[in-house]
Amino acid sequence: MTRIHLSKADVGEAEERYVLDALRSGWVAPLGPHVDAFEAEVAARCGVAGALALSSGTAALHLALLDAGAGPGTVVPVSTMTFAASVNAIAYTGAEPVLVDAQESDGNLDVDLVLEAVDTLRAEGAVVPAVLAVDLFGRCVDYDRLEPGLAERDVHLVEDAAEALGAVHGGRGAGSFGRSAALSFNGNKILTTSGGGMLLSDDEEVLARARYLSTQARHPVPWYEHSEVGFNYRMSNILAALGRGQLERLDDMIARRREIRDLYEKHLSGVSGIRLLGRSGADRDDDDNCWLTTIAVDGPGARREEGETVADGIVTALNAADIEARHVWKPMHLQPLHRDQRAFLTGASERLFERGVTLPSGVGLTDADVLRVIDAVTAHLEGR
Structure with missing residues (x-):
């Protein structure tokens, strides 16, 4: 594959x-x-x-x-x-x-x-x-x-x-x-x-x-x-x-990434616990460039191994399906280099790191590629 x-x-x-x-x-x-x-x-x-x-x-x-x-x-x-x-x-x-x-x-x-x-x-x-x-x-x-x-x-x-x-x-x-x-x-x-x-x-x-x-x-x-x-x-x-x-080609590339974002939203918005960062309700913003579509899984049902975060489980499952997915940026205050740095924190970035995943978003993806990603995400969350 x-x-x-x-x-x-x-x-x-x-x-x-x-x-x-x-x-x-x-x-x-x-x-x-x-x-x-x-x-x-x-x-x-x-x-x-x-x-x-x-x-x-x-x-x-x-x-x-x-x-x-x-x-x-x-x-x-x-x-x-x-x-x-x-x-x-x-x-x-x-x-x-x-x-x-x-x-x-x-x-x-x-x-x-x-x-x-x-x-x-x-x-x-x-x-x-x-x-x-x-x-x-x-x-x-x-x-x-x-x-x-x-x-x-x-x-x-x-x-x-x-x-x-x-x-x-x-x-x-x-x-x-x-x-x-x-x-x-x-x-x-x-x-x-x-x-x-x-x-x-x-x-x-x-x-x-x-x-x-x-x-x-x-x-x-x-x-x-x-x-x-x-x-x-x-x-x-x-x-x-x-x-x-x-x-x-920038406008065309942004337009294609937006089509990919919209396809993710269409198929994932109904999945319990999943939200697209910045794309729901009053927070929806159609002025971004759709560089990377990012989801957060806020529901309790996401499968993961002992000691894993929700994001760990999704990233592992997608990569096992030959799909490159990544965690969102690990907050700098959790990095070994910066963990002693002065910080003003609410816990929001740590929660996003535990539950956030960036999905394939490149211009060269076909709709079939995106649907394959969507199926792999939902299969993991549903325990299939």
Whole structure:
């Protein structure tokens, strides 16, 4: 039986055309005309003044946090339910991450709790230059409340939109919130350049400073001159060409992932105890990019072995059926590296980790593939 993958990259003729052009042009080293064009096209898509193509989304977060004032002697509140790169980027600056819990409806940052965290930390004498908010699984944080709340406190917002390119919140594109934002184009993302990322901002000075640091902090003189430590963070022209081909197809890829999401919802919404994160009742949001469809099994009947969580049981059963499925992000406050970190918790992210599973969502899936996943999920829950 053919294995069904979680989120396999999908490339076609558009990507081949762009990459071949890059190869034939001779611009095979970092930077080049496709990098410039890719930056302009992504900035226009997200609705920001400019963009900087980089080697990874983590690099973009690092530069964004440095610009926002993160460094030794400061603390940066961040979503605890996220991939490690979000917290690692804070550590790169020398700042201390403070882990803040999720809202249970969709796993995104709990806005009330993070504002409470900022106030508490400041009352204790901590310097809080920025908050790092993560748009989880392709759905934006509630920026209608978070942006003004942080502005009132004179705290910068950095948006980790690594998973959210193409999503919209309140008529604005993911990547357009806060002082700056980061995108990821890793291999399993909704748009891939194989590896890579991008820094977005409406402030040209932010981008100029980041551009300088990302090219080893080299001064614009005829020789190699450096007065501070920089980074080798720029994207290659070939990878940018791949990204341009993907960007041409982004709307179609989002539309297909939405069809897959709708198919899951149609067949799983009636299964007792299952809910799709962010897709029910008043919490339903049709503006996400549907990167990964994620379910939480809240009912008591899910089968599992002794010592397993509900999620463990489902992931094990699906993988045994040659279907790639994964747990949602293990909260950072449960990670060995960060378990002693300061945290503001409600228990929501731990409950989601115990009961949440990401299902195959890639553009290349057929309806028959999705129905096979649905049958495997329901078979496990029904004890078949």
